[in-house]
Amino acid sequence: MNVSIVGSGYVGTTVAACLADLGHEVVTIDIDEDIVDAVNDGESPIHEPGLDELVAEHGGGRLRASTDYDEILNTELTMLALPTPSNDDGSIDLQFMEAGAASIGEALAGAQNTGEDPHLVVTKSTVVPNTTEDRLAPRIADAGLERGTDFLVASNPEFQREGTAVADFLNPDKLVFGTDDDRATATLHDLYAPLREAADGDVPVVETGIAEAEMIKYANNTFLATKISLINDIGNICKEFGVDAYEVADAIGLDDRIGEQFLRSGVGWGGSCFPKDTDAIIAAARDEGYDPAVLSAAVELNDDQPKRLLSLLDDHTDVSGKRIAVLGLAFKPGTDDIRNTRAVPVIEGLQERGADIVAYDPVATENMRERYPDIEYADSAAAALVDASGAVIVTDWDEFAALDAEFDEMDDPVVVDGRRIIDRRDGITYEGLTW
Ligand SMILES: NC(=O)C1=CN([C@@H]2O[C@H](COP(=O)(O)OP(=O)(O)OC[C@H]3O[C@@H](n4cnc5c(N)ncnc54)[C@H](O)[C@@H]3O)[C@@H](O)[C@H]2O)C=CC1
Numbered sequence: 001m002n003v004s005i006v007g008s009g010y011v012g013t014t015v016a017a018c019l020a021d022l023g024h025e026v027v028t029i030d031i032d033e034d035i036v037d038a039v040n041d042g043e044s045p046i047h048e049p050g051l052d053e054l055v056a057e058h059g060g061g062r063l064r065a066s067t068d069y070d071e072i073l074n075t076e077l078t079m080l081a082l083p084t085p086s087n088d089d090g091s092i093d094l095q096f097m098e099a100g101a102a103s104i105g106e107a108l109a110g111a112q113n114t115g116e117d118p119h120l121v122v123t124k125s126t127v128v129p130n131t132t133e134d135r136l137a138p139r140i141a142d143a144g145l146e147r148g149t150d151f152l153v154a155s156n157p158e159f160q161r162e163g164t165a166v167a168d169f170l171n172p173d174k175l176v177f178g179t180d181d182d183r184a185t186a187t188l189h190d191l192y193a194p195l196r197e198a199a200d201g202d203v204p205v206v207e208t209g210i211a212e213a214e215m216i217k218y219a220n221n222t223f224l225a226t227k228i229s230l231i232n233d234i235g236n237i238c239k240e241f242g243v244d245a246y247e248v249a250d251a252i253g254l255d256d257r258i259g260e261q262f263l264r265s266g267v268g269w270g271g272s273c274f275p276k277d278t279d280a281i282i283a284a285a286r287d288e289g290y291d292p293a294v295l296s297a298a299v300e301l302n303d304d305q306p307k308r309l310l311s312l313l314d315d316h317t318d319v320s321g322k323r324i325a326v327l328g329l330a331f332k333p334g335t336d337d338i339r340n341t342r343a344v345p346v347i348e349g350l351q352e353r354g355a356d357i358v359a360y361d362p363v364a365t366e367n368m369r370e371r372y373p374d375i376e377y378a379d380s381a382a383a384a385l386v387d388a389s390g391a392v393i394v395t396d397w398d399e400f401a402a403l404d405a406e407f408d409e410m411d412d413p414v415v416v417d418g419r420r421i422i423d424r425r426d427g428i429t430y431e432g433l434t435w
C-alpha cells in the first residue's frame with residue numbers, strides 16, 4: 001500500500017520505518033526540514049533501538065519524507081502523528097492536529113476527482129474522545145470536501161513505549177481500529193495484514209467506534225499510571241510498617257487478575273505521555289461535568305512521591321550548603337528523555353533547601369544541562385558520590401546496581417533510593433522509598 005504519515009517524530013518515524021520494512025511505500029510529511037532531510041538520507045531523526053537500521057535500509061527508498069502535503073495524493077491513507085501537548089490548565093491542545101487536518105483537506109481538495117475510493121485519514125495521535133469527529137473531520141471538510149465521498153476518518157491509537165518503540169509496534173498486544181465505515185475498517189486491515197503475518201503470535205484486532213478507540217488509549221495509559229500510583233500508595237503504607245513493598249508486589253503480581261507488570265513502586269511516573277494524558281482526560285471529563293476522583297488522586301500521589309523522597313533525606317541530614325548527589329535524570333532508563341522526569345521536582349526541592357547539587361545520568365545530562373545550566377554535572381556516578389553528604393536515586397539505570405565501594409568516598413553516606421536499585425549494605429545509611 002501507499003501510506004502517508006503527517007508528523008515524523010517519535011511515533012511517526014517509528015511507524016513509518018516499520019511499515020516500510022513490512023513492504024509498504026511510506027512517505028512522512030513534516031514541517032521540520034532537518035527531519036525530512038535526515039529521513040531521506042537514511043538517518044533516523046530520533047533515537048530508538050532498532051530504528052537507525054530500519055531508516056538506514058529504507059530511507060530514500062520505500063521510506064521517504066517531504067514537507068509537501070501534496071504527497072498524500074499518491075497514497076491511500078494518511079495517518080496524523082502530530083503532537084497533542086497540554087494547555088496551561090492541563091486540557092489537550094489541538095492546534096497541531098487541527099492545522100494538520102486543515103492541510104490534508106487543502107491537499108485533497110486540490111486534486112482532480114479521480115473517482116477513486118475516499119482517502120482515509122487516521123488519527124494516530126492521542127486525542128480525547130470525539131476529537132476526530134468534532135474537531136478534525138470538520139477541518140478536513142472545510143476545504144469543500146464531503147465526508148464519506150471525498151474522505152473517511154478513523155482512529156488507530158498507538159501503544160508503543162519509548163526505548164522499545166520498534167519492538168512494541170511490530171509485536172503489539174492489540175490493534176485498535178475505530179471506524180464508522182466498513183471501507184475504513186477494510187483499509188486498516190490491509191495496512192496491518194503484513195504486520196499480523198510477521199508478528200510473533202496472534203495480534204487481536206479490536207474493531208470499535210471512533211470515540212471508543214480514542215478513549216481506549218486514555219483508559220490504557222491512565223490505568224497503567226494509576227496502577228503505579230496504587231502500588232506507590234501501598235508502598236508508602238509498607239514503609240510505615242517496616243514492610244518490604246517489593247516482596248508484597250511480587251506476591252500480588254502472581255495473581256493473574258493483578259499481573260506482575262507496572263508494580264515497581266518508588267518516586268513515580270513521568271515521561272511525555274502519562275502526565276499529559278492523565279491531565280487531558282481529567283480536564284475533558286470535568287468539562288463534561290464529571291470529576292474523576294481516582295485519577296485525580298493518582299496524580300496527587302505521583303506529585304507527592306518526590307517530596308517523600310526528599311523528606312526521607314531530611315530525616316538524616318540537613319542538606320543546606322551540603323553536596324548532594326542526584327543519580328538518574330531521565331524519566332526512565334534507556335532514554336535521554338527528561339520530559340516530566342521525577343528528577344525535576346527532586347532537583348527543585350533540593351535547590352529550595354539550599355543544597356549544592358551534583359547530578360549524573362549516563363545519557364540525559366546534556367538535556368538536563370539545558371534546563372538547569374547552573375548545577376554541577378558529574379561524568380560518572382562514582383564521581384558524583386565523592387565528598388557528597390547524601391545521594392538520591394531517581395532513575396533505575398542498571399549501572400547504579402553495581403555501585404559499592406564508591407559509597408565509601410561519600411562524606412556522609414546517606415542513600416535514599418527512589419527506584420529499588422541499590423542493595424542495602426554495611427557502611428551506608430540506606431533508605432528505600434517504599435521498603
Ligand atoms: N512518544 C511516544 O512514545 C508516544 C506518543 N504517542 C502520541 O503520539 C502523538 C505524537 O507524539 P510524538 O511522536 O512523541 O511527537 P513528536 O513531537 O516527537 O513529533 C511530532 C512531529 O510533528 C511535526 N509537526 C508539527 N506540526 C506539524 C504540521 N503542521 N505538519 C507536519 N508536521 C508537523 C514536528 O516537527 C515533529 O517532528 C502524541 O499525541 C502522543 O501523545 C502515542 C504513543 C507513544
Ligand SMILES: O=C(O)[C@H]1O[C@H](OP(=O)(O)OP(=O)(O)OC[C@H]2O[C@@H](n3ccc(=O)[nH]c3=O)[C@H](O)[C@@H]2O)[C@H](O)[C@@H](O)[C@@H]1O
Pocket residue numbers: 126158159160161162163221224228261262263264265266267268269270271272273274331332333
Ligand atoms: O502513550 C505513550 O506515549 C506511551 O506511554 C507509556 O510509555 P512510556 O512513557 O514510554 O514509558 P513507560 O515504560 O510506560 O514508563 C512510564 C513511567 O512510569 C514509571 N514506572 C513504570 C513502571 C513501574 O512499575 N513503575 C514506574 O514507576 C517509569 O519509571 C516512567 O517514569 C506507555 O507504557 C505506552 O504504552 C504508551 O504508548
